[in-house]
Amino acid sequence: MTERAFTPALGRFAPTRFYDAVVAVTRERVWRALTVAHVAPRVGDVIVDVGCGTGSLALMLAEAEPGARIVGVDPDPEVLAIAGRKTRAVRWVPGRGDELAELLGESMADTVVSSLVLHQCPVPVKRAILASMAAVLRPGGRLVVTDYGLQRTALMRVAFRTVQFADGRADTQPNADGVLPGLIAEAGFAEVREAEVIPTITGSISVYVARRD
Numbered sequence: 001m002t003e004r005a006f007t008p009a010l011g012r013f014a015p016t017r018f019y020d021a022v023v024a025v026t027r028e029r030v031w032r033a034l035t036v037a038h039v040a041p042r043v044g045d046v047i048v049d050v051g052c053g054t055g056s057l058a059l060m061l062a063e064a065e066p067g068a069r070i071v072g073v074d075p076d077p078e079v080l081a082i083a084g085r086k087t088r089a090v091r092w093v094p095g096r097g098d099e100l101a102e103l104l105g106e107s108m109a110d111t112v113v114s115s116l117v118l119h120q121c122p123v124p125v126k127r128a129i130l131a132s133m134a135a136v137l138r139p140g141g142r143l144v145v146t147d148y149g150l151q152r153t154a155l156m157r158v159a160f161r162t163v164q165f166a167d168g169r170a171d172t173q174p175n176a177d178g179v180l181p182g183l184i185a186e187a188g189f190a191e192v193r194e195a196e197v198i199p200t201i202t203g204s205i206s207v208y209v210a211r212r213d
Contacts, residue, residue, distance in 0.1 A: 027198055027199075027200045027205075028056070030198055031115075031146055031196070031198045031200075031205050031207065032056065032057055032060055032115070032146075033060075034146075034195075034196050034198070034207055035057060035113065035115060035144055035146045035207055036057070036060050036061055036064050038144045038195055038196075038207055038209050039061060039111050039113050039142070039144050041061055041064050041065035041068040041070075041111070042065060042067075042068065042110075043065065043067035043068065044067060044068070044069075045065070045068040045069070045110040045111060046068070046069045046071070046108060046109045046110050046111075047061055047068055047069070047070050047071070047109065047110065047111045047112075047113060048071045048072075048073060048100065048104065048109045048111070048112045048113070048136060049061070049070065049071065049072045049073065049090075049113050049114070049115075050073050050097045050100065050112060050113070050114040050117060050129065050132075050133060051073070051074055051097055051114050051115070051116075051117030052072030052073060052074045052079075052080075052083060052090075052092070053074060053076075053079045053083070053115075053116075054079050054082040054083050054086070055072055055079075055080075055082065055083025055084075055086045055087065055090060055092070056086070057113065057115050058070050058072040058083065058087075058090045059083075059086050059087050059089070059090065061113070062087060062089040062090055063089075066089070069091070070089065070090045070091070071090070071091045071093060071104065071109075072090050072091070072092050072093065073093045073094075073095050073096075073097065073100065073103065073104075074092075074093075074094065074095075075094065075095060075096045075097075077094060080092050080094060097114070097117065097128075097129040097132060097133070098125065098128035098129050098131075098132045099132060100112075100132040100133065100135065100136040101132060101135040101136050104136055105136070106135055106136060107135075107136070107137065107138045107139070108136060108138070109136050109137050109138065109141060110137075110138060110141055110142070111137075111141060111142040111143075111144065112133045112136060112137055112141065112142075112143050112144075113143075113144045113145070113146075114129075114133070114144075114145050114146070114147070115145075115146040115147065116146070116147055116148070116205075117129070117147065118130075118145065118147050118175065118180065119147050119148045119163065119167065119171065119172050119175040120167045120171055120172070121171055122170070122171050123171075123174055123179070123183075126174070126179075126180075126183055127183060127186065127187065130183055130184055130186075130187035130189075131187050131188070133187070134187050134188045134189065134212055137212040138212070139212060139213065140211060140212060141211070141212045142209065142210075142211060142212075143184065143189055143208075143209065143210040143211070143212065144207065144208070144209050145180065145184065145207070145208045145209075145210075146205060146206070146207045146208075147175060147180065147205065147206065147208075148160065148163060148172065148175045148176065148202075148203050148204070148205055148206070149175060149176075149178060149180055149194065149197070149204065149205070149206030149208070150175075150176065150177065150178030150194075150204075150206070151176040151203050151204055152197075152204065153204075156199060156203050156204045157176065157203070159200070159201055159202055159203045160172070160176055160202065160203030160204075162201075162202045162203075163202050163203055164176075176203070180206070180208060181193075181194060181208060184208060184210050185210075188212065188213055189210035189211060189212055189213070190210065190211050190212075190213050191209075191210055191211045192208065192209075192210040193208070193209055193210070194206050194207070194208055195207045195208065195209045
């Protein structure tokens with residue numbers, strides 16, 4: 001990672017305080033609802049939201065199943081402050097996605113979820129975060145990653161240029177080329193599949209699901 005150790009929520013596109021307004025144009029309600037459906041929270045589940053940002057997804061998970069324990073992890077104190085104002089039903093933890101076991105403990109989570117994080121990271125960091133997710137999951141635990149994936153059409157590739165402007169081509173292009181399923185499998189996950197593809201004005205967003213061996 002860079003010395004800053006994380007990419008701000010909107011990259012170089014806009015200040016973090018505008019994140020919720022900007023992400024709304026990505027059909028946020030659609031892909032967040034699909035993400036929650038694939039997480040399928042149950043009473044007693046421990047669910048870790050990696051790179052939780054301003055907390056919108058973690059809040060939806062808490063509302064979907066108040067009996068689950070939701071933990072939101074993010075290295076950016078500014079977004080965690082915004083998240084903390086949204087709800088106290090989530091435990092907010094400052095930290096990076098590649099240090100989950102150190103932050104939370106190994107094999108403590110039933111589900112790990114992440115949205116719009118990995119596309120911002122260099123490939124080695126993508127690998128490190130996915131390995132960290134595997135470490136914090138219990139055997140048989142579920143992984144749900146919602147992010148920009150393979151951009152299949154010319155229209156989606158052109159739309160994705162907005163994301164590349166904000167977050168840089170070097171880190172985002174591997175996602176656009178479809179690298180995520182392979183990286184998820186390399187991290188030790190089984191039954192990896194792209195469960196959803198949602199076209200947006202910033203490119204297509206995919207929901208990937210997998211199981212920790």
